Amino acid sequence: MVATMGRSSTLAARTSRAAFFATSSWPWITRIRFSWISTTNRAHAFGSRWYRVSSFTSPLLEAGRHRPGKKCCQTLASKLTVEDRQRQPAIARHPIPMTTHRIASLLRAQPLGESVTVNGWVRTRRDAKTFSFLEINDGSCLKNLQVIAEASLPNYEAEIARLATGCAVRVTGELALSPAKGQAVELKAREVTVYGWADPESYPLQKKRHSFEFLRTISHLRPRTNALGAVARVRSVLSQAVHDFFKERGFFYIHTPIITTSDCEGAGEMFTVTSFDLDQPPKSHGKVDFSQDFFGRRTSLTVSGQLEAEIYALALGNVYTFGPTFRAENSNTSRHLAEFWMIEPEMAFCDLAGDIDVAEALLKHLVQRALTECREDLDLFGQFIDQGLIGRLENVLANPFIRLPYSEAIERLKASGHDFEFPVEWGLDLQSEHERYLTETIFAQPVVVTDYPKAIKAFYMRQNDDGRTVAAMDILFPGIGEIVGGSQREERYEVLLARLTESGLPLADYQWYLDLRRFGSAPHAGFGLGFERIVQFVTGMANIREVIPFPRTPGSAGF
RNA sequence: UCCCAGGUAGCUCAGUCGGUAGAGCUGGUGGCUGUUAACCACCCUGUCGGGGGUUCGAGUCCCUCCCUGGGAGCCA
Numbered sequence: 001m002v003a004t005m006g007r008s009s010t011l012a013a014r015t016s017r018a019a020f021f022a023t024s025s026w027p028w029i030t031r032i033r034f035s036w037i038s039t040t041n042r043a044h045a046f047g048s049r050w051y052r053v054s055s056f057t058s059p060l061l062e063a064g065r066h067r068p069g070k071k072c073c074q075t076l077a078s079k080l081t082v083e084d085r086q087r088q089p090a091i092a093r094h095p096i097p098m099t100t101h102r103i104a105s106l107l108r109a110q111p112l113g114e115s116v117t118v119n120g121w122v123r124t125r126r127d128a129k130t131f132s133f134l135e136i137n138d139g140s141c142l143k144n145l146q147v148i149a150e151a152s153l154p155n156y157e158a159e160i161a162r163l164a165t166g167c168a169v170r171v172t173g174e175l176a177l178s179p180a181k182g183q184a185v186e187l188k189a190r191e192v193t194v195y196g197w198a199d200p201e202s203y204p205l206q207k208k209r210h211s212f213e214f215l216r217t218i219s220h221l222r223p224r225t226n227a228l229g230a231v232a233r234v235r236s237v238l239s240q241a242v243h244d245f246f247k248e249r250g251f252f253y254i255h256t257p258i259i260t261t262s263d264c265e266g267a268g269e270m271f272t273v274t275s276f277d278l279d280q281p282p283k284s285h286g287k288v289d290f291s292q293d294f295f296g297r298r299t300s301l302t303v304s305g306q307l308e309a310e311i312y313a314l315a316l317g318n319v320y321t322f323g324p325t326f327r328a329e330n331s332n333t334s335r336h337l338a339e340f341w342m343i344e345p346e347m348a349f350c351d352l353a354g355d356i357d358v359a360e361a362l363l364k365h366l367v368q369r370a371l372t373e374c375r376e377d378l379d380l381f382g383q384f385i386d387q388g389l390i391g392r393l394e395n396v397l398a399n400p401f402i403r404l405p406y407s408e409a410i411e412r413l414k415a416s417g418h419d420f421e422f423p424v425e426w427g428l429d430l431q432s433e434h435e436r437y438l439t440e441t442i443f444a445q446p447v448v449v450t451d452y453p454k455a456i457k458a459f460y461m462r463q464n465d466d467g468r469t470v471a472a473m474d475i476l477f478p479g480i481g482e483i484v485g486g487s488q489r490e491e492r493y494e495v496l497l498a499r500l501t502e503s504g505l506p507l508a509d510y511q512w513y514l515d516l517r518r519f520g521s522a523p524h525a526g527f528g529l530g531f532e533r534i535v536q537f538v539t540g541m542a543n544i545r546e547v548i549p550f551p552r553t554p555g556s557a558g559f
Numbered sequence: 560u561c562c563c564a565g566g567u568a569g570c571u572c573a574g575u576c577g578g579u580a581g582a583g584c585u586g587g588u589g590g591c592u593g594u595u596a597a598c599c600a601c602c603c604u605g606u607c608g609g610g611g612g613u614u615c616g617a618g619u620c621c622c623u624c625c626c627u628g629g630g631a632g633c634c635a
Contacts, residue, residue: 126594126595128592146595165585179593180594180595200586202569203569203586206585209596211570213628268634331634333630333633335634336633343635432632528634528635529635530634534635555626
């Protein structure tokens with residue numbers, strides 16, 4: 001975990017990120033802007049250039065002009081082998097053919113009669129008497145583009161007739177109306193170029209349905225399936241929608257630390273971050289001596305950015321975080337990950353009601369964006385994953401969320417007469433079965449439970465005037481359970497101090513947190529939204545491991 | 560971490576009373592066809608999750624570990 005990131009690795013990070021988002025027609029070539037301060041002469045260098053990016057991770061630079069201070073470029077360029085140069089030069093010089101299209105926009109615009117080029121992966125090939133049908137998917141949308149490849153094409157026998165599921169190809173031809181049912185348009189191929197073969201004997205993805213469990217074992221190939229590709233697009237759209245929501249409302253995006261020394265009490269077990277040789281860590285009095293560790297003290301991966309977000313809320317007003325979060329809990333469920341992404345808004349001069357307003361608006365905004373921007377993908381989920389999906393999403397938008405104090409929730413559960421496995425009693429935490437009964441059976445829509453007993457909630461939540469509850473809220477979604485947890489924060493110094501003390505937390509570690517209440521304290525509130533849980537809700541995927549590209553769970557951290 | 564159910568061909572699964580394994584799909588070959596999860600015929604494929612034990616003999620019974628699914632706890 002030691003931060004020894006050198007110049008070249010910095011560039012690598014930027015390059016792979018840019019490649020990931022590149023709209024370039026050639027997936028391994030991308031244009032990248034860069035700038036840095038030269039370590040030798042302090043000169044500022046900047047520019048942009050085409051890079052060949054291998055496997056999206058290690059950048060190799062095109063040989064080309066240099067500026068002072070670009071040592072890393074030369075080093076990387078030297079790694080481009082002669083073979084690489086011979087294989088790629090034509091494409092590298094003309095990285096974006098003017099006629100290249102993404103399938104999504106082709107199907108939308110349907111430029112009939114025009115010559116177009118698409119890049120993508122073969123989903124299936126079917127042979128007719130004098131030609132073959134190819135179905136090409138380029139990831140831009142769920143739909144494939146049907147290609148007609150006549151047997152008269154020069155490489156028909158040698159290549160096209162041998163294409164199988166998974167092969168990467170480029171097809172140039174004319175877009176035409178399709179005479180048969182099933183698709184509006186098709187591409188009459190003039191040229192089919194094979195970028196990469198996929199041996200049908202060993203390529204794991206077959207022309208049939210696979211279980212999600214199996215696909216998880218091939219996480220490097222599963223985004224090439226309809227369902228997981230759709231999840232990836234929805235996740236991206238939702239991610240962007242989070243930022244749009246807060247930007248429209250004047251929130252600032254704050255990057256809170258991933259390596260942290262603060263434990264957000266109640267947020268679970270933490271992963272230790274160390275640079276020690278774990279076979280021989282320095283010890284003192286029989287215990288590991290973290291004062292000799294990289295940071296001079298014990299550090300962990302963050303379980304929440306909330307405490308740091310409060311600092312910035314009490315300076316900038318309204319802020320939010322959106323980043324990776326880590327919990328070392330041994331949770332084996334379809335709703336938990338050891339590494340997940342959390343959205344944590346924090347608003348100054350805001351009470352619990354305002355907090356709920358923002359959370360409700362955010363959730364509705366995300367559902368709305370998915371419905372309008374990902375309708376085709378959502379229809380797939382509605383058809384194959386969860387028949388009631390679209391209706392449930394529209395139901396979220398249709399009504400205000402039910403707001404229910406904990407005490408009333410207890411009364412409603414008791415009055416229901418339903419036989420629960422766990423007792424329903426004021427002062428006891430709501431069990432999953434209770435939460436589900438509230439949101440799925442009694443109300444059949446999102447429910448916000450507020451004002452929980454203070455004994456079962458975290459130290460930082462604001463005490464209500466009744467002396468026995470705190471201004472906390474959980475938003476419960478049908479099928480998901482708790483999707484949001486939040487509260488108004490305790491802004492009164494004396495009250496917070498008392499709560500910290502009775503919670504047995506080391507005051508020294510929270511001095512800065514107490515300081516926020518000593519200097520210009522103000523009412524403030526916030527919440528945490530588990531990003532994967534909203535992706536789960538929107539897609540209807542049963543297991544949270546399907547809505548993050550590379551799930552980390554107990555006993556599993558592959559890829 | 561606890562309770563329950565599973566792990567058998569590339570995938571999804573069957574496998575009786577303990578006698579060393581089958582089906583469908585995928586893939587391959589051939590045929591047919593503006594096809595579209597194409598269709599028809601034929602063919603190939605196994606460390607039965609790992610380790611240990613009982614037995615003449617274990618996919619099958621026992622122990623143990625790992626993994627997966629469902630539920631619970633923890634939470635987002």
